[in-house]
Amino acid sequence: MWVHKKQAVSVKINTVQFRLQPVCRGPGGSSLWTVRNAVADKLLLFITKMSRRFLRILSAGLLTALVGCATERETLVNNTSHTFRTVVVDAGHGGKDSGAVRRYGPPEKVVALDVAKRVDQKLRESQLETVMTRSTDVFIPLDQRVAIENSQKNSVFVSIHFNDSRRRGVHGFETYYHSPAAYALAQRIQNKLLDLPGAVNRGVHPANYRVLRKATYPAVLVECGYLSNRGDGSSAWSEAYRDQLADKIAEAIIEERFGTGVYQGASRTASGRPAVSTTSPWSSPGSSSSLGVH
Numbered sequence: 001m002w003v004h005k006k007q008a009v010s011v012k013i014n015t016v017q018f019r020l021q022p023v024c025r026g027p028g029g030s031s032l033w034t035v036r037n038a039v040a041d042k043l044l045l046f047i048t049k050m051s052r053r054f055l056r057i058l059s060a061g062l063l064t065a066l067v068g069c070a071t072e073r074e075t076l077v078n079n080t081s082h083t084f085r086t087v088v089v090d091a092g093h094g095g096k097d098s099g100a101v102r103r104y105g106p107p108e109k110v111v112a113l114d115v116a117k118r119v120d121q122k123l124r125e126s127q128l129e130t131v132m133t134r135s136t137d138v139f140i141p142l143d144q145r146v147a148i149e150n151s152q153k154n155s156v157f158v159s160i161h162f163n164d165s166r167r168r169g170v171h172g173f174e175t176y177y178h179s180p181a182a183y184a185l186a187q188r189i190q191n192k193l194l195d196l197p198g199a200v201n202r203g204v205h206p207a208n209y210r211v212l213r214k215a216t217y218p219a220v221l222v223e224c225g226y227l228s229n230r231g232d233g234s235s236a237w238s239e240a241y242r243d244q245l246a247d248k249i250a251e252a253i254i255e256e257r258f259g260t261g262v263y264q265g266a267s268r269t270a271s272g273r274p275a276v277s278t279t280s281p282w283s284s285p286g287s288s289s290s291l292g293v294h
């Protein structure tokens with residue numbers, strides 16, 4: 001039988017199909033004929049198809065796993081907004097992390113700590129347990145703050161910051177939350193701050209800050225005004241103003257826990273209780289009522 005060199009030939013012997021296939025032996029060389037069973041061919045084709053499909057499934061699985069690793073799982077939050085016994089008070093920044101340092105206002109790490117200490121004291125006077133993530137000018141990494149907040153069972157977490165913007169005209173209060181379980185507390189704090197004379201509402205917003213996102217209890221972050229703004233910045237120098245900020249934040253926390261009208265902190269302060277003393281090492285530009293000269 002004559003066939004073209006590269007053409008395969010099918011031969012049937014006892015109902016089993018064979019295929020004769022030329023195999024080139026080398027450049028310009030003659031061809032060998034190999035005999036391949038058609039059943040084996042089909043089996044080979046099937047294995048090839050299956051291994052391709054398996055590889056596709058494997059790679060899709062690997063991709064899903066990689067995406068799963070890259071996307072952090074949502075932290076489950078216990079809604080303790082109306083049952084909490086402990087408040088974790090977090091003063092933003094500290095140590096080598098100064099936070100906002102601007103012309104008109106004091107360094108953020110110092111005023112954040114001052115307001116946080118005042119909130120802490122007011123809450124303790126209201127029979128709540130408190131834990132501060134820092135009470136001195138030290139640097140606490142975010143993960144350590146998260147560990148502290150989550151170690152307190154039946155708690156809420158309140159982080160105190162001041163804000164910063166390149167646009168000096170921006171001013172006002174903002175409060176952030178991540179879990180819907182923290183929204184009511186965030187809204188209440190924001191509303192209380194808006195009671196202050198001349199307060200500007202910049203809203204309550206969801207945010208992905210680590211101390212909020214990783215919290216297992218309701219957690220909020222309060223921005224007590226813009227240190228980059230002349231008005232907010234100069235207010236932040238005032239001890240009386242910082243005490244008012246703390247008072248509003250403490251009142252909101254206590255009302256969220258025990259109901260409206262329960263908080264007595266503001267009237268006690270007005271009746272002449274000594275304010276929380278401050279031992280910050282820095283001084284203000286001029287005013288005798290400012291932090292740092294007492």
Ligand SMILES: [Zn+2]
Nearest residue numbers: 092099161162
């Ligand atoms: Zn900050």
